[in-house]
Amino acid sequence: MASSDEELVARSKGGDLDSFNQLVVRWERPIYALAYRVIGREEDARDVCQETFLRAFRALSGFKGQAKFSSWLYRIALNLCRDWMRRERRAPVAQAPEGVDLFDLAPERGEVETVEELVSRRQLGRAVAKAMAALPDEQRTAVVLKEYHELTFQEIADLLECPLSTVKTRLYQGLSVLRRQLEQAGIQSARGDARAPQTR
Amino acid sequence: MTKTPMCEDKSVLVAYLYGECTAEERQAIEAHLADCPACRHELESLQGVRGHLAEWSPPDEVLGFRVVRGDAAPAAVPRAWWRAQGWGLAAAAVLLLAVAAAIARVEIRYDQQGFVVRTGWGAGGPTAEVAGAPAAPAAVTPTAAPWNDDLRALEARLRGDLAARPASDPVRPAADGAELLRQVHALIDASEARQQRELALRVSQLVGDVGQQRRSDWLRIQQGFGRLENLTGAGVAQQRQMLDYVLRVSGRER
Numbered sequence: 213m214a215s216s217d218e219e220l221v222a223r224s225k226g227g228d229l230d231s232f233n234q235l236v237v238r239w240e241r242p243i244y245a246l247a248y249r250v251i252g253r254e255e256d257a258r259d260v261c262q263e264t265f266l267r268a269f270r271a272l273s274g275f276k277g278q279a280k281f282s283s284w285l286y287r288i289a290l291n292l293c294r295d296w297m298r299r300e301r302r303a304p305v306a307q308a309p310e311g312v313d314l315f316d317l318a319p320e321r322g323e324v325e326t327v328e329e330l331v332s333r334r335q336l337g338r339a340v341a342k343a344m345a346a347l348p349d350e351q352r353t354a355v356v357l358k359e360y361h362e363l364t365f366q367e368i369a370d371l372l373e374c375p376l377s378t379v380k381t382r383l384y385q386g387l388s389v390l391r392r393q394l395e396q397a398g399i400q401s402a403r404g405d406a407r408a409p410q411t412r
Numbered sequence: 413m414t415k416t417p418m419c420e421d422k423s424v425l426v427a428y429l430y431g432e433c434t435a436e437e438r439q440a441i442e443a444h445l446a447d448c449p450a451c452r453h454e455l456e457s458l459q460g461v462r463g464h465l466a467e468w469s470p471p472d473e474v475l476g477f478r479v480v481r482g483d484a485a486p487a488a489v490p491r492a493w494w495r496a497q498g499w500g501l502a503a504a505a506v507l508l509l510a511v512a513a514a515i516a517r518v519e520i521r522y523d524q525q526g527f528v529v530r531t532g533w534g535a536g537g538p539t540a541e542v543a544g545a546p547a548a549p550a551a552v553t554p555t556a557a558p559w560n561d562d563l564r565a566l567e568a569r570l571r572g573d574l575a576a577r578p579a580s581d582p583v584r585p586a587a588d589g590a591e592l593l594r595q596v597h598a599l600i601d602a603s604e605a606r607q608q609r610e611l612a613l614r615v616s617q618l619v620g621d622v623g624q625q626r627r628s629d630w631l632r633i634q635q636g637f638g639r640l641e642n643l644t645g646a647g648v649a650q651q652r653q654m655l656d657y658v659l660r661v662s663g664r665e666r
Contacts, residue, residue: 233478236603240475247469257470269479340468358430359465365432380423383430384458391461399464 217281224272232272236265239282242361249356249381250293260296264289279370286361290353297349314350336399351358351386354379381398418444419451429458519570523560 213222215234223231229408243264248257268275275284344352353372357363363371368379418424418441427433428441445452519530 229479229481236477236479240477244473244475247471249468254473256492258473259474261475261619265477265479331482335463337468340464344468359462365427365430380426384422384426387426387461389460390465391457394461394464 218277221275221277221281224269225226232269234404235281239285240265242282243285245360246286246289246356249291249344249360250290250349250353251296256300260292263292267292283363283367284326285373286357286363290371293353294349339394339399341396342389343390343397347386347389351382351389354382354392355386358371358383360398419448425451425455425458429455429462523563 213233217235217238220231221236224235244257244261245259247264251257251260264285265338266399268285304379343353347355350372354368357371358365359367365376365379368375372379424433424437424441428438433441441519445455519528
C-alpha cells in the first residue's frame, strides 16, 4: 500500500531521501503541468518544476503540516511562476482595472480559422493554449488550478491569498474570455461534451 | 424577462457550474435556470468551454527529477603519473644496484693499503681503487683504524671459502670498475652517434619536403595568374568587340 504524503514527509524530515523522491515521483507531473499551463513554455516549466522540488527539499523542515503537502508545493510553484513572469515579462494582458470590460482586453484575432481546419490539423489543444495565453495571469492561474488540478474555491483562495468571491469572479471572467477567444477561432461551445456540474 | 439578482451574481452561476454549492443553493439556481433562458444559455456555453479546456494537455515529457545528496566523497585526484613512476623507477634502480653489487661481489675495505674496492669472484682478483678515492691514504696511519683486525679476519675467511670451492664451479670473468666505465662510455658514444645520424636524416628529409612544397605552391600560383590573365584578356577582348560593334552600328545609322 502506498504511503500517504504525510507519512513520506515525516520520513523525509528524518533524513530519508528515498521518501522525498517518492513525493517527487508522485507530484512532478502535476507540478510540471501547472507550471506549463501557467507559463506556457516547456523548458521554463521544467525549470520551475525542478526548482520547486529543490526549494521544497531545502525548506522541508519548516513545513508544519497545517496545509496539505500538495498545496504547499503548489504555492511554491506558483510563486516561482509569478517570479518567472515578472522577470520575463511574459504576461499577455495587464491586470484588469475595476470597471473595465474584459472583452475589450482580449486581443483581436486577424484571421479566423474554421472548425474544419482546426479539426483537420488536430490543433484544438493549440487553440486552447493560445486562448489561455490571452488571459491575464490571475485569471489563467485560477482557471488552471480549478480545471486541471480540481482544487476547491477555498483552496485556490488560500493559495492565491485572495477572497473566495475574487476566485469565483476570476473564474467567470476567465471562462468568458476563453469562450470569446474560441468563438473567434471558430470553435463553438461543445455543449454535448460539457462536464456536468457535480455536487461536492 | 427582467433580470433578477441571480442573473447579475455570476459567482452563483460559477458555484453551480463547478458543483460547489449547498443543496439549498442548488435548488434555488435550478429553479431560476428553468425560468431564465439567458442564464441557461450562458451556463451551457461555459460548460462547453470547459469541455474544450480538457483538450489542452502539457507535453508528455520524461521528467525524472530526483533529489540526490551533495555530500558524496570527491573522486580521488589521480596522482601525477610521473610521481608514481618516479618512485617506482627509484626503487627499481636501487634494486638493480643491489643485484649488480651482489653479482659483482663488491668488497669495500679501508686498511693500510687505503680505501680498497674489490669486485669479482676470484681469489686475489684484480682490485681497483675507486675513482675519486681520497688522495690522502698515505696520510692515514695504518695502526689507527680500529676495524682493521676485523676486516683482515673477514678477508682471510673469504679467501679460505673461495679456495675450498670445487674446480667445477664456473668462475665469472673479472670486470673491474674501469672496464665497466669504459664500456659504459662506449655505449653512450654509440648512442649519441646514432641519434646524431637520425637527426641529420630527419632534417634533410624536412628540408626536402619544404622545398618540394615550395616549388609546388609556386607552380600553382603561376597557373592561377595565367588563368587570370586569360580571363581578363578574354573579357577585355570581348568588351572591345562589343564596343566596335556598337561603333559600327552607330556609324551606319548616321
